[in-house]
Amino acid sequence: MGSGRQRPRSLSLVVARSGSAAVDTDVVIVGGGISGLACAVELEREGVEYALVEAQDEVGGRVRTDYVDGYTLDRGFQIFLTAYPKAVELLDFEELKLREFYAGASVRYGGEFHRVADPLRHPVDGVLSLANPIGSVRDKVLVGLYRLQAYLKPLEAIFAGEETSIARHLEDVGFSDRIIKTFFRPFLGGIFFDRELGTTSRLFEFVMKMLATGSNCLPEGGIGEVSRQLAGRLGEGRVHLGRRVTEVRRGEGDGGCLEVVCEGGDVLRGKRVVLATEAPAARRIRVMGEEMATRVTLEEGGVGTVCLYFWTDRSPPRGFGEPMLYLNGGDGGVVNNCCFPSCVSPSYAPEGRTLVSVSLVGDWEEGDEELGRRVRGELAEWFGEDFVGSWRLLRGYRIPYAQPRQGGLGGRRMDLGGGGVVEVAKGEVWACGDYLGGATLEGAMRSGVRAAREINNVVLKG
Numbered sequence: 001m002g003s004g005r006q007r008p009r010s011l012s013l014v015v016a017r018s019g020s021a022a023v024d025t026d027v028v029i030v031g032g033g034i035s036g037l038a039c040a041v042e043l044e045r046e047g048v049e050y051a052l053v054e055a056q057d058e059v060g061g062r063v064r065t066d067y068v069d070g071y072t073l074d075r076g077f078q079i080f081l082t083a084y085p086k087a088v089e090l091l092d093f094e095e096l097k098l099r100e101f102y103a104g105a106s107v108r109y110g111g112e113f114h115r116v117a118d119p120l121r122h123p124v125d126g127v128l129s130l131a132n133p134i135g136s137v138r139d140k141v142l143v144g145l146y147r148l149q150a151y152l153k154p155l156e157a158i159f160a161g162e163e164t165s166i167a168r169h170l171e172d173v174g175f176s177d178r179i180i181k182t183f184f185r186p187f188l189g190g191i192f193f194d195r196e197l198g199t200t201s202r203l204f205e206f207v208m209k210m211l212a213t214g215s216n217c218l219p220e221g222g223i224g225e226v227s228r229q230l231a232g233r234l235g236e237g238r239v240h241l242g243r244r245v246t247e248v249r250r251g252e253g254d255g256g257c258l259e260v261v262c263e264g265g266d267v268l269r270g271k272r273v274v275l276a277t278e279a280p281a282a283r284r285i286r287v288m289g290e291e292m293a294t295r296v297t298l299e300e301g302g303v304g305t306v307c308l309y310f311w312t313d314r315s316p317p318r319g320f321g322e323p324m325l326y327l328n329g330g331d332g333g334v335v336n337n338c339c340f341p342s343c344v345s346p347s348y349a350p351e352g353r354t355l356v357s358v359s360l361v362g363d364w365e366e367g368d369e370e371l372g373r374r375v376r377g378e379l380a381e382w383f384g385e386d387f388v389g390s391w392r393l394l395r396g397y398r399i400p401y402a403q404p405r406q407g408g409l410g411g412r413r414m415d416l417g418g419g420g421v422v423e424v425a426k427g428e429v430w431a432c433g434d435y436l437g438g439a440t441l442e443g444a445m446r447s448g449v450r451a452a453r454e455i456n457n458v459v460l461k462g
Protein backbone atom coordinates (compact mmCIF):
# COMPACT_ATOMS: atom_id res chain seq x y z
CA MET A 1 0.00 0.00 0.00
CA GLY A 2 1.29 3.43 -0.80
CA SER A 3 0.89 6.35 1.50
CA GLY A 4 -0.98 8.86 -0.62
CA ARG A 5 -1.44 11.81 1.72
CA GLN A 6 -4.98 12.91 2.11
CA ARG A 7 -4.55 15.40 4.83
CA PRO A 8 -7.76 17.30 5.43
CA ARG A 9 -5.89 20.59 5.35
CA SER A 10 -2.29 21.69 5.41
CA LEU A 11 -0.40 23.80 7.87
CA SER A 12 2.00 26.57 7.17
CA LEU A 13 4.68 25.41 9.56
CA VAL A 14 8.13 26.68 8.83
CA VAL A 15 10.60 23.86 8.49
CA ALA A 16 14.16 24.86 9.22
CA ARG A 17 16.29 21.77 9.01
CA SER A 18 19.70 22.94 8.01
CA GLY A 19 22.04 25.85 8.17
CA SER A 20 22.68 27.93 11.21
CA ALA A 21 19.80 28.05 13.62
CA ALA A 22 20.80 30.92 15.80
CA VAL A 23 17.29 31.62 16.94
CA ASP A 24 17.19 34.17 19.71
CA THR A 25 14.03 34.12 21.66
CA ASP A 26 12.55 34.30 25.14
CA VAL A 27 11.51 30.67 25.45
CA VAL A 28 12.67 27.55 23.63
CA ILE A 29 10.22 24.65 23.85
CA VAL A 30 11.79 21.24 23.21
CA GLY A 31 9.20 18.76 21.92
CA GLY A 32 6.10 19.30 19.80
CA GLY A 33 3.75 16.73 21.31
CA ILE A 34 0.50 17.82 22.94
CA SER A 35 2.25 19.26 26.02
CA GLY A 36 4.78 21.28 23.99
CA LEU A 37 2.06 22.52 21.64
CA ALA A 38 -0.20 23.51 24.54
CA CYS A 39 2.72 25.39 26.10
CA ALA A 40 3.32 27.19 22.79
CA VAL A 41 -0.37 28.06 22.38
CA GLU A 42 -0.38 29.64 25.83
CA LEU A 43 2.83 31.63 25.19
CA GLU A 44 1.43 32.77 21.85
CA ARG A 45 -1.75 33.91 23.62
CA GLU A 46 0.32 35.85 26.16
CA GLY A 47 2.47 37.44 23.47
CA VAL A 48 5.71 35.86 24.71
CA GLU A 49 8.43 35.21 22.11
CA TYR A 50 9.19 31.50 21.69
CA ALA A 51 10.51 28.83 19.34
CA LEU A 52 9.44 25.18 19.36
CA VAL A 53 11.95 22.50 18.36
CA GLU A 54 10.72 19.06 17.37
CA ALA A 55 12.85 16.02 16.52
CA GLN A 56 10.34 14.46 14.11
CA ASP A 57 9.17 15.64 10.68
CA GLU A 58 5.81 16.71 12.04
CA VAL A 59 4.40 17.88 15.34
CA GLY A 60 2.01 15.77 17.44
CA GLY A 61 4.31 13.31 19.20
CA ARG A 62 2.14 10.37 20.18
CA VAL A 63 -0.95 12.01 18.67
CA ARG A 64 -0.51 11.65 14.95
CA THR A 65 -2.50 10.23 12.07
CA ASP A 66 -1.38 8.78 8.75
CA TYR A 67 -3.46 8.89 5.60
CA VAL A 68 -2.93 5.73 3.55
CA ASP A 69 -4.82 5.01 0.35
CA GLY A 70 -7.90 6.84 1.58
CA TYR A 71 -7.78 5.33 5.08
CA THR A 72 -7.28 7.40 8.20
CA LEU A 73 -4.87 5.57 10.49
CA ASP A 74 -4.28 6.93 13.96
CA ARG A 75 -0.88 5.93 15.25
CA GLY A 76 -2.40 3.64 17.84
CA PHE A 77 -6.07 3.63 18.75
CA GLN A 78 -6.95 6.72 20.76
CA ILE A 79 -10.22 8.24 21.90
CA PHE A 80 -10.95 11.91 22.43
CA LEU A 81 -13.05 12.71 25.49
CA THR A 82 -15.08 15.89 25.09
CA ALA A 83 -15.19 16.54 28.85
CA TYR A 84 -11.44 17.18 29.16
CA PRO A 85 -11.49 20.70 30.70
CA LYS A 86 -8.25 21.92 29.08
CA ALA A 87 -9.42 20.60 25.72
CA VAL A 88 -12.59 22.64 26.12
CA GLU A 89 -10.42 25.72 26.74
CA LEU A 90 -7.87 25.17 23.98
CA LEU A 91 -9.68 23.43 21.13
CA ASP A 92 -12.46 24.18 18.70
CA PHE A 93 -14.63 21.04 18.92
CA GLU A 94 -16.78 22.05 15.99
CA GLU A 95 -13.77 22.27 13.74
CA LEU A 96 -12.62 18.84 14.94
CA LYS A 97 -15.94 17.41 13.70
CA LEU A 98 -16.17 14.90 16.52
CA ARG A 99 -17.99 11.62 15.88
CA GLU A 100 -19.29 9.76 18.91
CA PHE A 101 -18.83 6.19 20.04
CA TYR A 102 -21.69 4.33 21.71
CA ALA A 103 -21.56 5.15 25.45
CA GLY A 104 -20.59 1.71 26.67
CA ALA A 105 -19.02 -1.36 25.12
CA SER A 106 -19.81 -4.82 23.83
CA VAL A 107 -17.92 -7.50 25.74
CA ARG A 108 -17.03 -10.86 24.22
CA TYR A 109 -17.39 -13.44 26.96
CA GLY A 110 -18.36 -17.10 26.99
CA GLY A 111 -18.63 -17.18 23.19
CA GLU A 112 -21.16 -14.33 23.01
CA PHE A 113 -21.34 -10.54 23.03
CA HIS A 114 -22.83 -8.73 26.02
CA ARG A 115 -23.49 -5.04 26.27
CA VAL A 116 -22.31 -2.86 29.14
CA ALA A 117 -24.15 0.42 28.65
CA ASP A 118 -24.05 3.80 30.29
CA PRO A 119 -27.43 3.54 32.04
CA LEU A 120 -28.18 7.26 31.72
CA ARG A 121 -27.42 7.52 27.99
CA HIS A 122 -28.81 4.12 26.98
CA PRO A 123 -31.37 3.32 29.69
CA VAL A 124 -33.01 0.48 27.76
CA ASP A 125 -29.68 -1.25 27.12
CA GLY A 126 -28.79 -0.55 30.74
CA VAL A 127 -31.86 -2.45 31.96
CA LEU A 128 -31.38 -5.22 29.41
CA SER A 129 -27.78 -5.65 30.51
CA LEU A 130 -28.81 -6.35 34.11
CA ALA A 131 -29.17 -10.05 33.44
CA ASN A 132 -26.06 -10.59 31.32
CA PRO A 133 -23.09 -12.54 32.72
CA ILE A 134 -20.76 -9.49 32.78
CA GLY A 135 -21.06 -9.23 36.54
CA SER A 136 -24.01 -9.59 38.86
CA VAL A 137 -27.10 -7.37 39.10
CA ARG A 138 -25.41 -5.77 42.11
CA ASP A 139 -22.41 -4.94 39.89
CA LYS A 140 -24.68 -3.21 37.35
CA VAL A 141 -26.32 -1.18 40.10
CA LEU A 142 -22.84 -0.27 41.40
CA VAL A 143 -21.81 0.83 37.89
CA GLY A 144 -24.82 3.17 37.85
CA LEU A 145 -24.07 4.52 41.31
CA TYR A 146 -20.37 4.91 40.56
CA ARG A 147 -21.24 6.81 37.41
CA LEU A 148 -23.48 9.14 39.38
CA GLN A 149 -20.84 9.66 42.04
CA ALA A 150 -18.21 10.32 39.34
CA TYR A 151 -20.51 12.90 37.81
CA LEU A 152 -21.00 14.68 41.13
CA LYS A 153 -17.48 14.46 42.59
CA PRO A 154 -15.48 17.63 41.89
CA LEU A 155 -12.32 17.15 39.83
CA GLU A 156 -10.23 18.78 42.54
CA ALA A 157 -11.39 16.15 45.03
CA ILE A 158 -10.38 13.39 42.61
CA PHE A 159 -6.97 14.90 41.95
CA ALA A 160 -6.26 15.53 45.64
CA GLY A 161 -7.76 12.24 46.84
CA GLU A 162 -6.19 9.11 48.25
CA GLU A 163 -4.83 6.66 45.73
CA THR A 164 -4.42 2.95 45.46
CA SER A 165 -4.26 0.61 42.47
CA ILE A 166 -7.34 0.45 40.25
CA ALA A 167 -7.68 -3.28 41.07
CA ARG A 168 -7.77 -2.55 44.81
CA HIS A 169 -10.09 0.41 44.33
CA LEU A 170 -12.62 -1.66 42.38
CA GLU A 171 -12.56 -4.33 45.08
CA ASP A 172 -13.02 -1.68 47.77
CA VAL A 173 -16.03 -0.24 45.93
CA GLY A 174 -17.52 -3.73 46.02
CA PHE A 175 -17.32 -4.87 42.41
CA SER A 176 -17.21 -8.63 41.94
CA ASP A 177 -14.23 -10.49 40.60
CA ARG A 178 -16.27 -11.37 37.52
CA ILE A 179 -17.00 -7.82 36.35
CA ILE A 180 -13.42 -6.78 37.12
CA LYS A 181 -12.08 -9.58 34.92
CA THR A 182 -14.63 -9.48 32.12
CA PHE A 183 -15.20 -5.74 31.79
CA PHE A 184 -12.83 -3.50 33.72
CA ARG A 185 -9.69 -5.42 32.78
CA PRO A 186 -10.11 -5.14 28.97
CA PHE A 187 -11.75 -1.71 29.16
CA LEU A 188 -9.08 -0.11 31.33
CA GLY A 189 -6.41 -2.34 29.79
CA GLY A 190 -7.17 -0.52 26.54
CA ILE A 191 -7.01 2.91 28.16
CA PHE A 192 -3.92 2.52 30.37
CA PHE A 193 -2.29 -0.47 28.57
CA ASP A 194 -2.28 -2.18 31.93
CA ARG A 195 -4.46 -5.27 32.14
CA GLU A 196 -3.22 -5.93 35.68
CA LEU A 197 -4.95 -2.69 36.78
CA GLY A 198 -1.95 -1.46 38.76
CA THR A 199 -2.48 2.14 37.55
CA THR A 200 -3.38 4.77 40.13
CA SER A 201 -7.05 4.85 41.07
CA ARG A 202 -7.06 8.66 40.77
CA LEU A 203 -6.64 8.32 37.00
CA PHE A 204 -9.46 5.79 36.90
CA GLU A 205 -11.75 8.15 38.81
CA PHE A 206 -10.73 10.97 36.49
CA VAL A 207 -11.49 8.98 33.33
CA MET A 208 -14.82 7.79 34.78
CA LYS A 209 -15.76 11.40 35.48
CA MET A 210 -14.82 12.40 31.94
CA LEU A 211 -16.95 9.55 30.55
CA ALA A 212 -19.86 10.51 32.81
CA THR A 213 -19.79 14.19 31.82
CA GLY A 214 -18.94 14.04 28.12
CA SER A 215 -18.73 11.68 25.18
CA ASN A 216 -15.97 9.57 23.67
CA CYS A 217 -15.24 10.48 20.09
CA LEU A 218 -12.99 10.36 17.07
CA PRO A 219 -12.27 13.56 15.13
CA GLU A 220 -13.36 13.18 11.52
CA GLY A 221 -9.82 13.74 10.27
CA GLY A 222 -8.23 11.42 12.83
CA ILE A 223 -6.82 11.98 16.30
CA GLY A 224 -3.86 13.86 14.75
CA GLU A 225 -6.28 16.71 14.06
CA VAL A 226 -6.00 17.62 17.74
CA SER A 227 -2.26 18.25 17.32
CA ARG A 228 -2.72 20.02 14.00
CA GLN A 229 -5.36 22.30 15.42
CA LEU A 230 -3.04 23.34 18.26
CA ALA A 231 -0.15 23.82 15.82
CA GLY A 232 -2.41 25.93 13.63
CA ARG A 233 -2.68 28.44 16.48
CA LEU A 234 1.07 29.16 16.42
CA GLY A 235 2.63 32.05 14.58
CA GLU A 236 4.60 31.51 11.39
CA GLY A 237 8.19 30.45 11.79
CA ARG A 238 7.79 29.34 15.40
CA VAL A 239 8.16 25.60 14.77
CA HIS A 240 11.47 24.01 13.82
CA LEU A 241 11.07 20.41 12.73
CA GLY A 242 13.66 17.67 12.33
CA ARG A 243 15.88 18.89 15.17
CA ARG A 244 16.75 16.61 18.08
CA VAL A 245 17.97 18.44 21.15
CA THR A 246 20.81 16.87 23.10
CA GLU A 247 21.75 19.48 25.63
CA VAL A 248 20.78 22.70 27.38
CA ARG A 249 23.76 24.69 28.59
CA ARG A 250 24.62 28.19 29.70
CA GLY A 251 25.91 30.36 26.89
CA GLU A 252 29.15 32.22 27.35
CA GLY A 253 29.17 36.00 27.28
CA ASP A 254 25.70 36.04 25.87
CA GLY A 255 23.85 38.06 28.44
CA GLY A 256 22.91 34.94 30.39
CA CYS A 257 21.21 33.22 27.47
CA LEU A 258 20.73 29.48 27.51
CA GLU A 259 21.90 27.44 24.57
CA VAL A 260 19.76 24.61 23.31
CA VAL A 261 22.06 22.31 21.36
CA CYS A 262 20.72 20.05 18.63
CA GLU A 263 22.25 16.95 17.08
CA GLY A 264 24.51 18.17 14.30
CA GLY A 265 25.54 21.24 16.26
CA ASP A 266 22.76 23.75 15.59
CA VAL A 267 22.12 25.98 18.57
CA LEU A 268 19.01 27.90 19.55
CA ARG A 269 19.37 30.59 22.15
CA GLY A 270 16.69 31.43 24.65
CA LYS A 271 16.25 33.00 28.06
CA ARG A 272 14.11 30.12 29.31
CA VAL A 273 13.68 26.51 28.21
CA VAL A 274 10.78 24.06 28.50
CA LEU A 275 11.56 20.37 28.05
CA ALA A 276 8.31 18.89 26.75
CA THR A 277 9.56 15.50 25.63
CA GLU A 278 8.37 12.05 26.67
CA ALA A 279 10.11 10.67 29.78
CA PRO A 280 12.65 8.34 28.10
CA ALA A 281 13.79 11.17 25.82
CA ALA A 282 13.95 13.61 28.72
CA ARG A 283 16.30 11.26 30.57
CA ARG A 284 18.85 11.58 27.79
CA ILE A 285 18.94 15.37 27.56
CA ARG A 286 21.78 17.00 29.48
CA VAL A 287 20.84 20.10 31.44
CA MET A 288 23.70 22.29 32.69
CA GLY A 289 26.12 19.39 32.44
CA GLU A 290 23.94 16.76 34.12
CA GLU A 291 21.47 14.25 32.73
CA MET A 292 17.90 15.34 33.26
CA ALA A 293 17.20 12.12 35.16
CA THR A 294 19.44 13.34 37.99
CA ARG A 295 17.39 16.52 38.31
CA VAL A 296 13.84 15.18 38.05
CA THR A 297 12.40 11.96 39.45
CA LEU A 298 11.21 10.26 36.30
CA GLU A 299 8.85 7.31 36.41
CA GLU A 300 10.72 4.17 35.35
CA GLY A 301 9.60 2.47 32.16
CA GLY A 302 6.49 2.63 30.11
CA VAL A 303 3.65 0.52 28.81
CA GLY A 304 3.19 -0.40 25.18
CA THR A 305 0.63 -1.42 22.62
CA VAL A 306 0.35 -2.80 19.12
CA CYS A 307 -2.39 -1.55 16.84
CA LEU A 308 -3.19 -3.47 13.66
CA TYR A 309 -5.36 -2.03 10.91
CA PHE A 310 -7.20 -4.17 8.36
CA TRP A 311 -9.44 -3.17 5.48
CA THR A 312 -12.26 -4.99 3.78
CA ASP A 313 -14.73 -4.19 1.05
CA ARG A 314 -17.45 -5.81 3.13
CA SER A 315 -19.70 -4.06 5.63
CA PRO A 316 -19.79 -5.45 9.17
CA PRO A 317 -22.44 -8.16 9.53
CA ARG A 318 -25.87 -7.32 10.94
CA GLY A 319 -25.65 -6.13 14.51
CA PHE A 320 -22.05 -4.92 14.19
CA GLY A 321 -22.54 -1.67 12.32
CA GLU A 322 -22.79 0.58 15.38
CA PRO A 323 -19.97 2.87 16.54
CA MET A 324 -19.09 0.30 19.19
CA LEU A 325 -16.01 -0.67 21.14
CA TYR A 326 -15.60 -4.46 21.37
CA LEU A 327 -13.72 -5.87 24.35
CA ASN A 328 -12.15 -9.24 25.02
CA GLY A 329 -13.72 -10.27 28.34
CA GLY A 330 -12.19 -13.75 28.29
CA ASP A 331 -8.93 -15.02 29.71
CA GLY A 332 -7.25 -16.06 26.47
CA GLY A 333 -6.41 -14.51 23.14
CA VAL A 334 -4.15 -11.72 21.97
CA VAL A 335 -6.81 -9.09 21.25
CA ASN A 336 -7.67 -6.60 23.99
CA ASN A 337 -10.15 -4.42 22.10
CA CYS A 338 -11.22 -3.62 18.57
CA CYS A 339 -13.61 -1.43 16.64
CA PHE A 340 -14.59 -0.34 13.15
CA PRO A 341 -13.50 3.32 13.04
CA SER A 342 -15.33 3.79 9.72
CA CYS A 343 -18.57 2.98 11.59
CA VAL A 344 -17.77 5.85 13.96
CA SER A 345 -16.78 8.25 11.19
CA PRO A 346 -17.11 7.19 7.53
CA SER A 347 -14.14 9.48 6.78
CA TYR A 348 -11.83 6.76 8.16
CA ALA A 349 -12.22 4.60 5.01
CA PRO A 350 -12.97 5.09 1.32
CA GLU A 351 -16.59 4.64 0.32
CA GLY A 352 -17.68 1.01 0.31
CA ARG A 353 -14.80 -0.07 2.55
CA THR A 354 -14.58 -0.83 6.25
CA LEU A 355 -11.57 -0.05 8.43
CA VAL A 356 -10.85 -2.41 11.32
CA SER A 357 -8.68 -1.34 14.26
CA VAL A 358 -7.40 -4.01 16.65
CA SER A 359 -5.41 -3.20 19.80
CA LEU A 360 -3.13 -5.52 21.74
CA VAL A 361 -1.57 -4.62 25.07
CA GLY A 362 2.21 -4.86 25.54
CA ASP A 363 5.07 -5.71 23.19
CA TRP A 364 4.75 -8.64 20.80
CA GLU A 365 7.63 -10.49 19.19
CA GLU A 366 5.75 -11.82 16.16
CA GLY A 367 5.82 -9.75 12.98
CA ASP A 368 2.70 -7.94 11.78
CA GLU A 369 1.73 -10.68 9.30
CA GLU A 370 1.95 -13.42 11.92
CA LEU A 371 0.16 -11.32 14.51
CA GLY A 372 -2.44 -10.39 11.88
CA ARG A 373 -3.10 -14.11 11.26
CA ARG A 374 -3.59 -14.74 14.98
CA VAL A 375 -5.88 -11.76 15.31
CA ARG A 376 -7.98 -12.81 12.32
CA GLY A 377 -8.22 -16.37 13.66
CA GLU A 378 -9.43 -15.06 16.99
CA LEU A 379 -11.86 -12.50 15.63
CA ALA A 380 -13.39 -14.93 13.11
CA GLU A 381 -15.07 -16.43 16.17
CA TRP A 382 -16.37 -13.00 17.13
CA PHE A 383 -17.59 -11.63 13.79
CA GLY A 384 -17.84 -14.74 11.60
CA GLU A 385 -15.33 -16.38 9.24
CA ASP A 386 -16.98 -14.96 6.16
CA PHE A 387 -16.47 -11.35 7.16
CA VAL A 388 -13.09 -11.70 8.88
CA GLY A 389 -11.80 -13.86 5.99
CA SER A 390 -12.15 -10.76 3.78
CA TRP A 391 -9.86 -8.60 5.97
CA ARG A 392 -6.50 -7.55 4.54
CA LEU A 393 -3.72 -6.23 6.76
CA LEU A 394 -3.18 -2.54 6.04
CA ARG A 395 -0.58 -1.47 8.57
CA GLY A 396 0.68 -2.27 12.05
CA TYR A 397 1.84 0.27 14.62
CA ARG A 398 4.15 -0.85 17.40
CA ILE A 399 4.33 1.64 20.21
CA PRO A 400 6.59 0.25 22.95
CA TYR A 401 6.29 3.47 24.95
CA ALA A 402 2.66 4.49 24.65
CA GLN A 403 2.37 5.83 28.17
CA PRO A 404 4.53 6.03 31.27
CA ARG A 405 3.85 3.54 34.03
CA GLN A 406 1.36 5.28 36.26
CA GLY A 407 1.39 3.14 39.38
CA GLY A 408 1.81 6.12 41.65
CA LEU A 409 2.06 3.79 44.59
CA GLY A 410 5.03 4.33 46.82
CA GLY A 411 6.73 6.31 44.07
CA ARG A 412 6.19 9.83 42.75
CA ARG A 413 2.64 11.05 43.09
CA MET A 414 1.60 12.61 39.81
CA ASP A 415 0.26 16.14 40.05
CA LEU A 416 -2.85 15.45 37.99
CA GLY A 417 -4.55 18.71 38.91
CA GLY A 418 -1.55 21.02 38.62
CA GLY A 419 0.02 19.48 35.54
CA GLY A 420 3.12 18.33 37.40
CA VAL A 421 5.55 20.86 36.00
CA VAL A 422 9.06 20.58 37.42
CA GLU A 423 11.57 23.43 37.65
CA VAL A 424 14.73 21.69 36.50
CA ALA A 425 17.07 24.68 36.80
CA LYS A 426 15.79 27.51 38.98
CA GLY A 427 13.99 30.20 37.02
CA GLU A 428 15.48 28.92 33.74
CA VAL A 429 14.50 25.38 32.74
CA TRP A 430 11.20 23.59 33.27
CA ALA A 431 10.00 20.10 32.38
CA CYS A 432 6.43 19.24 31.45
CA GLY A 433 4.65 16.33 29.80
CA ASP A 434 2.30 13.47 30.42
CA TYR A 435 4.70 11.60 32.70
CA LEU A 436 4.34 14.49 35.14
CA GLY A 437 0.69 15.48 34.68
CA GLY A 438 -1.02 12.19 33.77
CA ALA A 439 -0.93 10.30 30.47
CA THR A 440 -4.04 11.65 28.84
CA LEU A 441 -4.53 14.43 26.33
CA GLU A 442 -5.83 16.46 29.25
CA GLY A 443 -2.78 15.74 31.43
CA ALA A 444 -0.39 16.69 28.62
CA MET A 445 -2.28 19.92 27.82
CA ARG A 446 -2.58 20.86 31.47
CA SER A 447 1.13 20.33 31.99
CA GLY A 448 2.13 22.38 28.93
CA VAL A 449 -0.12 25.32 29.82
CA ARG A 450 1.11 25.29 33.41
CA ALA A 451 4.76 25.43 32.23
CA ALA A 452 3.93 28.43 30.05
CA ARG A 453 2.21 30.19 32.93
CA GLU A 454 5.11 29.60 35.33
CA ILE A 455 7.54 30.96 32.78
CA ASN A 456 5.35 33.85 31.96
CA ASN A 457 5.34 34.80 35.62
CA VAL A 458 9.14 34.67 35.72
CA VAL A 459 9.49 36.56 32.43
CA LEU A 460 7.00 39.18 33.50
CA LYS A 461 8.61 39.52 36.91
CA GLY A 462 12.12 39.58 35.59
Ligand SMILES: Cc1cc2nc3c(=O)[nH]c(=O)nc-3n(C[C@H](O)[C@H](O)[C@H](O)COP(=O)(O)OP(=O)(O)OC[C@H]3O[C@@H](n4cnc5c(N)ncnc54)[C@H](O)[C@@H]3O)c2cc1C
Residues within 6 Å of the ligand: 030, 031, 032, 033, 034, 035, 036, 053, 054, 055, 056, 059, 060, 061, 062, 063, 075, 076, 077, 078, 079, 080, 081, 191, 243, 244, 245, 246, 276, 277, 278, 281, 282, 285, 305, 399, 401, 402, 403, 432, 433, 434, 435, 438, 439, 440, 441, 442, 444
Ligand atom coordinates in the same frame (compact mmCIF):
# COMPACT_ATOMS: atom_id res chain seq x y z
C1 LIG B 1 -1.53 4.40 21.38
C2 LIG B 1 -1.89 5.47 22.37
C3 LIG B 1 -3.20 5.56 22.79
C4 LIG B 1 -3.56 6.57 23.69
N1 LIG B 1 -4.87 6.70 24.00
C5 LIG B 1 -5.28 7.82 24.64
C6 LIG B 1 -6.65 8.12 24.75
O1 LIG B 1 -7.49 7.37 24.26
N2 LIG B 1 -7.01 9.26 25.41
C7 LIG B 1 -6.09 10.10 25.95
O2 LIG B 1 -6.47 11.12 26.53
N3 LIG B 1 -4.76 9.84 25.85
C8 LIG B 1 -4.33 8.75 25.20
N4 LIG B 1 -3.00 8.49 25.05
C9 LIG B 1 -2.02 9.31 25.80
C10 LIG B 1 -1.70 10.65 25.14
O3 LIG B 1 -1.64 10.53 23.76
C11 LIG B 1 -0.33 11.12 25.69
O4 LIG B 1 -0.39 11.16 27.09
C12 LIG B 1 0.06 12.52 25.20
O5 LIG B 1 -0.11 12.65 23.82
C13 LIG B 1 1.52 12.80 25.57
O6 LIG B 1 1.92 14.07 25.10
P1 LIG B 1 3.35 14.66 25.50
O7 LIG B 1 3.47 15.99 24.88
O8 LIG B 1 3.51 14.58 26.98
O9 LIG B 1 4.42 13.63 24.92
P2 LIG B 1 4.74 13.22 23.36
O10 LIG B 1 3.50 13.11 22.58
O11 LIG B 1 5.59 12.00 23.45
O12 LIG B 1 5.57 14.43 22.83
C14 LIG B 1 6.95 14.57 23.03
C15 LIG B 1 7.56 15.16 21.78
O13 LIG B 1 8.92 15.47 22.03
C16 LIG B 1 9.68 15.13 20.88
N5 LIG B 1 11.07 14.91 21.31
C17 LIG B 1 11.54 13.89 22.07
N6 LIG B 1 12.86 14.05 22.28
C18 LIG B 1 13.21 15.21 21.66
C19 LIG B 1 14.43 15.89 21.54
N7 LIG B 1 15.57 15.45 22.12
N8 LIG B 1 14.47 17.04 20.82
C20 LIG B 1 13.34 17.53 20.22
N9 LIG B 1 12.13 16.88 20.32
C21 LIG B 1 12.08 15.75 21.03
C22 LIG B 1 9.00 13.86 20.38
O14 LIG B 1 9.34 13.61 19.03
C23 LIG B 1 7.54 14.21 20.60
O15 LIG B 1 6.98 14.86 19.47
C24 LIG B 1 -2.58 7.47 24.20
C25 LIG B 1 -1.26 7.35 23.78
C26 LIG B 1 -0.92 6.37 22.87
C27 LIG B 1 0.49 6.30 22.38
